[in-house]
Amino acid sequence: MQTINSDIIDWEKYEQRPAEAVLIRSCDNWLDGVVDRFGDGLKATGIRLPWHKTWNNFRFRPGEVTLWSGMNGHGKSILLGYVTLGMLAQQNQKACIASMEMTPASTVHRIARQAIGTQWPTNESVVDFVRDYASDKLYLYDQQGTVNSERIIALARYCHEELGVTQFIIDSLMKCGIRSDDYNRQAEFVDELTAHARDTGQHVHLVAHSKKLKSEEDIPGKYDIKGASEISDQVDNVLITWRNKKKERCDNDDSDVLLICAKQRHYEWEGAIKLWFHKGSYQYHESDFPNVEGYLELLNRMAK
Numbered sequence: 001m002q003t004i005n006s007d008i009i010d011w012e013k014y015e016q017r018p019a020e021a022v023l024i025r026s027c028d029n030w031l032d033g034v035v036d037r038f039g040d041g042l043k044a045t046g047i048r049l050p051w052h053k054t055w056n057n058f059r060f061r062p063g064e065v066t067l068w069s070g071m072n073g074h075g076k077s078i079l080l081g082y083v084t085l086g087m088l089a090q091q092n093q094k095a096c097i098a099s100m101e102m103t104p105a106s107t108v109h110r111i112a113r114q115a116i117g118t119q120w121p122t123n124e125s126v127v128d129f130v131r132d133y134a135s136d137k138l139y140l141y142d143q144q145g146t147v148n149s150e151r152i153i154a155l156a157r158y159c160h161e162e163l164g165v166t167q168f169i170i171d172s173l174m175k176c177g178i179r180s181d182d183y184n185r186q187a188e189f190v191d192e193l194t195a196h197a198r199d200t201g202q203h204v205h206l207v208a209h210s211k212k213l214k215s216e217e218d219i220p221g222k223y224d225i226k227g228a229s230e231i232s233d234q235v236d237n238v239l240i241t242w243r244n245k246k247k248e249r250c251d252n253d254d255s256d257v258l259l260i261c262a263k264q265r266h267y268e269w270e271g272a273i274k275l276w277f278h279k280g281s282y283q284y285h286e287s288d289f290p291n292v293e294g295y296l297e298l299l300n301r302m303a304k
Contacts, residue, residue: 002135003104003142004096004155014157015150044267047093047167047203050086051286057269058261060087060167062201064236065194069225071210074243075257075277077102077171080205081111082284087167088137089115095167096139096159100147100175104140110282111138117294119280125294139163148177149189153196160200172207173227183228190234206235216245222262238263257284 046059060066070076077099087093099107108130115133116125141155152170159165170176170193178185190206197204208231210220219242222232232238240260247254255274264270275284281292 002138003140004159006143006151009158014154014161044269047087047091049083050284051273051275053286054273057271058237058264058267060203061236061266062166062203063197064266065190065197065204065206065234066237066239067225067232067235068205068207068239068241069210069220069222070241070243071212071216071220074216074241076207076241078110078282079241079257079259079275079284080169080171080207081107082114082282084138084167084169085111085115089133092137093167094137094139094163094165095169096141096155096163096165097169097171098141098143098147098152098155099169099171100141100144101171103144104142107140108134108138114282115294117281117283117292139165146175146177149185149192152176152189153192156193156196156202156204157200160202165202167203167205169205170207172209173231174209180227183230186228187230187234190228190231194234194236210240216243219258219260221260232263235263236265237261253288255288 044056044059046061048055048059068076068080081097084095084097088095097104097107111134112121112126112129113119115129139159156168159168173186173189174180176189178189193204193206196202209226210224211226213220213224220240222238222240223229225232225238238261240258240262242258242260244254244256244258246252247256256277257275258272259275260272261270273286275286276288277284278292283292
């Protein structure tokens with residue numbers, strides 16, 4: 001695990017898009033990508049989520065932007081961290097998390113807790129996890145507070161060009177230096193993110209809050225995302241997390257969480273999957289069972 005220090009990077013180098021001329025190519029340049037999208041007997045191709053029941057329905061494809069939304073306190077960042085763990089540890093991805101709301105230590109603490117499978121892992125197990133599974137794959141942007149949107153785009157380019165990062169995570173839109181009522185700039189920023197993803201093949205994950213609904217028991221949709229309506233229009237995928245607060249009060253048999261695919265531009269499936277949350281480990285499971293796995297068992301299961 002490494003942190004990216006703003007003070008030692010020449011940001012101007014990464015603030016420019018390539019000239020338009022280099023973006024014009026013959027269609028056979030994309031032949032391999034077209035073939036990959038059809039897959040080899042699979043219904044979906046790309047980087048998968050940790051849960052088997054999603055593998056033929058949803059994937060993270062290169063060059064796309066996924067918007068992660070949900071109401072405040074419904075677990076967007078924790079669930080995204082769990083997804084990131086699976087991408088790093090079993091699918092050979094490199095990720096950078098630009099979380100301007102949490103320190104890098106807090107972010108890694110959550111992911112290590114998910115990986116090791118306990119609220120109180122030993123120091124040795126944390127060191128082993130970071131050394132064996134995260135040190136050369138997970139990068140953290142060491143900056144808290146508001147960061148201007150131009151710097152975020154430059155950071156994404158830097159991560160792609162210098163570090164080989166394939167999954168760039170922005171947590172969250174509200175920390176990207178854009179006023180909450182500046183809908184035009186919000187739309188421009190998301191347009192710039194989608195252009196960057198297309199230019200580089202990097203997959204960008206953008207966290208954005210949902211509006212407050214009448215009740216936390218109401219399930220938000222893609223039209224409930226805070227900010228400009230163009231945000232959900234421009235991204236490729238919209239994933240919404242919803243926490244079952246009623247179950248927490250009534251202890252019924254429903255799932256703890258819904259992960260809702262409200263948009264998937266390049267594949268047909270949209271829908272919701274039920275997940276069960278284990279508070280001690282911060283893990284999300286696709287069925288309600290009591291066995292909490294450590295990271296070796298978790299990674300072996302993900303590989304099958």
